[in-house]
Amino acid sequence: MTPVRIQMLSLLLLCALAITPACDSDTRPASTSDAFPVVDFGHAQVTVELAIDQATQAKGLMYRQSMDEDKGMLFIFDRPKQMSFWMRNTHLPLDIGFLTKDGVLREIYPLYPFDETSRKSIRSDLLYALEVNQGWFDRHGVKPGDSFDLAKIENR
Secondary structure (H helix, E strand, C coil): CCHHHHHHHHHHHHHHHHHCCCCCCCCCCCCCCCCCCEEECCCCEEEEEEECCHHHHHHCCCCCCCCCCCEEEEEEEEEEECCEECCCCCCCCEEEEEEECCCEEEEEEEECCCCCCCEECCCCCEEEEEEEECCHHHHCCCCECEECCCHHHHCC
């Protein structure tokens, strides 16, 4: 093999390693509820990972094999907008709730593993998206019109 081919193969290998997920839920260190904020609807709470930057929002819950019942991911955007999510490389069946800047839940939709069809919100004034295990909203009696305590998230 020529030196140029060896360099090219090395470069390709490095690129492949760079795009491979570093870990999934099975290899993540156990976390305490103190490490992550809680979205508190009053009668139901979910501990969330925050997706604030573009890279974290793009990855979301991809590659996860499991997620505890009362865990989720809260996407926080810099300005209100219409939301659009899909399930590329996502193994878990999820529900997504779209919320306005005042923390009020406005829309809930099911999301299915590996479905790359975009799920668009109806509203265009949304600032938050909350992904939880499918059925979580129903099981915990959380419905459109309910709101969460913004202070617990804004103080992070």
